[in-house]
Amino acid sequence: MTNDTATLNRASDAGFRSISADTGEPFGEPFAVHGPADVDAACAAAEAAFDAYRSTDRETRAAFLEKIGEEILAIGDELIETAMRESGLPRARLEGERGRTVGQLKMFAGVVRKGGWLGLRIDPALPERQPLPRPDLRLRMIPLGPVAVFGASNFPLAFSTAGGDTASALAAGCPVVVKGHPAHPATGALVAEAIRRAVAASGLPEGVFSHLVGPGNELGSQLVQDPRITAVGFTGSRGGGLALMKLAQAREVPIPVYAEMSSINPVLLMPEALKARGAALGTAFVGSLTMGAGQFCTNPGLLLAIEGEGLDAFVEAAKTALVEAGASTMLTPGIHKAYSESVENLASHAQVETVARGKVGEGVTQGQAAFFSTTAEAFLADKALGHEVFGASSILVRCRNEEELRQVLVAAEGQLTATLHMDAGDAELAARMVPVLERKAGRILANGWPTGVEVTHAMVHGGPFPSTSDGRTTSVGSLAIDRFLRPVSYQNLLPELLPADLRDGAQAGLPRLIDGQLHND
Numbered sequence: 001m002t003n004d005t006a007t008l009n010r011a012s013d014a015g016f017r018s019i020s021a022d023t024g025e026p027f028g029e030p031f032a033v034h035g036p037a038d039v040d041a042a043c044a045a046a047e048a049a050f051d052a053y054r055s056t057d058r059e060t061r062a063a064f065l066e067k068i069g070e071e072i073l074a075i076g077d078e079l080i081e082t083a084m085r086e087s088g089l090p091r092a093r094l095e096g097e098r099g100r101t102v103g104q105l106k107m108f109a110g111v112v113r114k115g116g117w118l119g120l121r122i123d124p125a126l127p128e129r130q131p132l133p134r135p136d137l138r139l140r141m142i143p144l145g146p147v148a149v150f151g152a153s154n155f156p157l158a159f160s161t162a163g164g165d166t167a168s169a170l171a172a173g174c175p176v177v178v179k180g181h182p183a184h185p186a187t188g189a190l191v192a193e194a195i196r197r198a199v200a201a202s203g204l205p206e207g208v209f210s211h212l213v214g215p216g217n218e219l220g221s222q223l224v225q226d227p228r229i230t231a232v233g234f235t236g237s238r239g240g241g242l243a244l245m246k247l248a249q250a251r252e253v254p255i256p257v258y259a260e261m262s263s264i265n266p267v268l269l270m271p272e273a274l275k276a277r278g279a280a281l282g283t284a285f286v287g288s289l290t291m292g293a294g295q296f297c298t299n300p301g302l303l304l305a306i307e308g309e310g311l312d313a314f315v316e317a318a319k320t321a322l323v324e325a326g327a328s329t330m331l332t333p334g335i336h337k338a339y340s341e342s343v344e345n346l347a348s349h350a351q352v353e354t355v356a357r358g359k360v361g362e363g364v365t366q367g368q369a370a371f372f373s374t375t376a377e378a379f380l381a382d383k384a385l386g387h388e389v390f391g392a393s394s395i396l397v398r399c400r401n402e403e404e405l406r407q408v409l410v411a412a413e414g415q416l417t418a419t420l421h422m423d424a425g426d427a428e429l430a431a432r433m434v435p436v437l438e439r440k441a442g443r444i445l446a447n448g449w450p451t452g453v454e455v456t457h458a459m460v461h462g463g464p465f466p467s468t469s470d471g472r473t474t475s476v477g478s479l480a481i482d483r484f485l486r487p488v489s490y491q492n493l494l495p496e497l498l499p500a501d502l503r504d505g506a507q508a509g510l511p512r513l514i515d516g517q518l519h520n521d
Ligand SMILES: NC(=O)c1ccc[n+]([C@@H]2O[C@H](COP(=O)([O-])OP(=O)(O)OC[C@H]3O[C@@H](n4cnc5c(N)ncnc54)[C@H](O)[C@@H]3O)[C@@H](O)[C@H]2O)c1
Pocket: 150, 151, 152, 153, 154, 179, 180, 181, 182, 215, 216, 217, 218, 219, 220, 221, 235, 236, 237, 238, 239, 240, 241, 243, 244, 260, 261, 262, 263, 296, 297, 334, 335, 338, 339, 389, 390
């Protein structure tokens, strides 16, 4: 097994080891715990690499992103087996996630080549304008600088070392320092080695990518506070995201933290849809709920319905499917413990009815699925009922009428997604709900389930707080690159001082606004 200390200083602390998600037992060789000297070395290397990296031409950078994907695939089955052992996630899921990771890198390579992210705008000088001449103004987006990325535990490939945050930051021209998730150090090390091979093969400075690992919070805190870090990408707990936001704001020079934290993804079961296919919806709901042991930030943790025909059929079908749902290994003993405690809190809540539980697990980290029900009144009276339970747990809020449904939605926290299950006869109610949902969520979907995010150009995987720290953007899809860019306007600069893309006649094929008119030729 590769031990990931790379070119960084060997840390003095005793190492830490991978933990088998199934057994909770350590395995493999110990990993060195990176400390302050390693953070300093990684950030210094990133800063030193920044100007050379941001100056790479679009083709070099795009080819580099594709090379990372090739190197990840070249690891072969060792990557999948290692991730299976560390995360407890099944082979098919991890193979799919590897495809998504590589596809994501390819998508950003395409984005880099097309150059829309440069955001070119040219307002030519108007020397004859009265009463004052207009200067020549040219704008482009430039990368922020070194970015710290916190890998997520629940997607050890697509949201981790070479995941969406890393891919979008590298695409923007930012060197990346990854703080690997301690739940999958061996998986992270394999991917980090693949990225380093791609860096070398592309002739880029080593500091374009570094990978730091350690079991506690100290390392991440130091990284976020390092003055050379200019932005942070994070997926994880609300507590972790908030802590990093505070640290970033308290710096002498505050920096943006793009944290994706907590969402329960309301699903509205509309009256006509329930009447027509309540039972089928109940069965499908359990499929989405239990996917990946429920450890998706898009997990449908909150169902909303107005009392009426079909709701009981939904509940019965969900119950039947859930009691048959096998317990699944959760990512870490800590996540399993947090899940079990949250579920017990719900189960013992005076206003909450336990509708069904899945099968009891055998191992020490197997999560037992749970489905609860409550009233709108109770939900509105206790904010805790709207908090994320990370795992296969969901609560149905039974509303007496549309007004209660609206009140529950308005009271709910910001969300990554909101789903409508609707038939044609629900269209008017849905039209009244969509403006409410737009204010709550980053993605509104109809007649599907929120789990399974497409990596595309029109995707938003973001939303109002606390689903993320900044609802103006996304961590999945090509728009994610904008998080790591900022605009610079060049006024009356001599042509030789302008960046090449902004010189006269140099924009062929690049999307640009000339005097406010879009050109693509
Ligand atoms: N909504 C989601 O997508 C999502 C995903 C994963 C985990 N979670 C939640 O997070 C819980 C714990 O899981 P996790 O370990 O993946 O997330 P976490 O937030 O505890 O840790 C994520 C990363 O951030 C670091 N970190 C956390 N708190 C920090 C702090 N105060 N200072 C510096 N660094 C810090 C950790 O070391 C780790 O590298 C889960 O039980 C679940 O509730 C949510």
